């Protein structure tokens with residue numbers, strides 16, 4: 051790991067000033083559970099670290115008005131047990147509680163979480179010339195294609211990169227149509243969470259649509275009747291693992307008929323994946339397990355499996371179907 | 383090893399380190415570490431080498447040649463570890479785990495994976511459990527750290543420590559300090575109300591020996607005890 055400087059800031063303005071003063075290689079750090087981890091692996095090589103985790107008031111959760119506003123520096127563990135989020139937005143609470151461990155949820159912040167990086171084994175373990183990776187070293191190739199691809203993406207991947215976006219929370223957020231507020235040297239803007247992520251295409255090393263000076267300050271979620279929602283996550287072990295397949299679903303029903311459905315997927319795509327085909331297959335129909343499974347299959351209609359991950363073509367639709375049935379049983 | 387330190391003339395920081403630790407605190411600090419003499423020696427004199435990078439200091443304690451010192455920007459940290467004020471200059475890249483183990487000789491927290499995946503390094507920062515391997519040491523400036531060494535009241539073990547013994551909740555013991563720190567937090571968070579909850583909220587602590595049955599029982603038992611105390 052190269053030598054670094056460290057500056058802890060207590061206002062966003064101070065963080066931006068520290069960023070411009072630091073020059074080349076400056077990076078923000080929140081909990082550090084992605085950034086510091088990847089520094090140890092020689093993948094992230096910042097020269098200057100600007101800590102935004104202690105910025106006053108940026109961990110607040112506001113539930114008045116037409117949107118939920120969650121400070122980017124709120125910890126995953128705290129957001130998950132906030133009474134409004136727990137009771138009214140189970141999909142959000144579950145996406146946080148089913149991620150990582152309580153130790154990591156005590157450190158990681160919901161803003162940093164959005165910007166976590168892939169767990170692709172070749173990306174994480176191949177630095178220093180061990181294996182090529184277009185995300186780590188643009189133009190070097192992709193060892194996962196034709197390699198051990200059990201964990202690779204079936205949706206959204208390109209011939210340059212099949213890495214999966216591993217996170218859970220952003221999947222739940224895109225199901226609800228959430229946005230992020232960001233502050234940078236050029237001022238403020240608001241971006242839908244779905245637009246934060248870029249498909250790999252020919253440039254898998256460019257993952258997010260933020261510029262390096264932009265600080266995520268808050269996440270806003272439009273208010274929904276979201277009690278009929280769930281985050282269903284299937285893993286290799288029962289807890290403390292990234293998703294093999296996960297589904298965030300939100301249902302609005304009248305009797306047994308689906309009025310509105312939101313379905314988003316984790317563990318199978320290059321970015322948090324909104325499955326609009328599944329949504330279309332549900333709206334206006336009575337919800338049965340058969341219908342739910344058909345919707346699940348629709349979500350994978352364009353999936354392109356590799357050598358070792360084709361089991362997700364069967365598992366994926368089942369996970370979506372189960373998620374829909376779980377959500378539908380909840381009292382609105 | 384520690385002789386080298388003891389021969390160094392006292393410097394202002396040295397005195398500062400002694401001043402912040404009164405006799406009572408020293409009494410509670412002393413039994414904390416299995417490497418008492420070396421530990422305390424390093425602890426008290428760690429800051430006597432201010433102009434040098436901290437990793438160089440470590441190398442000095444290990445008796446290696448000064449030419450092998452690693453260069454690195456250092457950062458000043460003022461924290462309390464197990465109630466004892468700590469004031470050190472440390473390489474900015476260092477983790478809290480390395481600070482505890484290599485600088486303060488508090489070797490209870492273990493390095494299992496160094497990537498947040500096993501929980502062996504679990505400690506409390508401001509009363510909340512974290513993995514110290516992914517916590518930049520610089521981040522604990524101004525915060526309070528508790529390690530497994532800070533749990534017992536002299537010879538009287540914390541109920542969680544006692545419960546691990548009573549339930550034989552370990553085999554090799556490598557994961558145990560992390561399990562105990564996570565277990566205490568699990569109880570304090572209110573996440574130890576049933577064996578199912580305990581299993582879920584302890585899933586960040588891996589036990590390669592598979593002592594999970596005993597661990598869950600120990601936490602259930604300690605939860606009752608802690609609730610009563």
Ligand SMILES: Cc1cc2nc3c(=O)[nH]c(=O)nc-3n(C[C@H](O)[C@H](O)[C@H](O)COP(=O)(O)OP(=O)(O)OC[C@H]3O[C@@H](n4cnc5c(N)ncnc54)[C@H](O)[C@@H]3O)c2cc1C
Pocket residue numbers: 077078079080081082083084085086087102122148149150151154157158159160161162163164165166216217218219264265266267290291292293497498499
């Ligand atoms: C063992 C382990 C298991 C895990 N399991 C899961 C899991 O099951 N599901 C899951 O979803 N996640 C999981 N994670 C990932 C974890 O959730 C993320 O590492 C964490 O949420 C990142 O948040 P952070 O605050 O630590 O970010 P940091 O590491 O501090 O930052 C991450 C990135 O975001 C940038 N950044 C941070 N905050 C801001 C901001 N406010 N504005 C602009 N840029 C910012 C940083 O520069 C960095 O590039 C796991 C992690 C580990 C180590």
Ligand code: FES
Pocket residue numbers: 492493494495496497498499500501502503504513514515516
């Ligand atoms: S050493 Fe920290 S989690 Fe494994």
Ligand code: FES
Pocket residue numbers: 551552553554555556557558588589590591592593
């Ligand atoms: S007792 Fe050996 S790893 Fe847990």
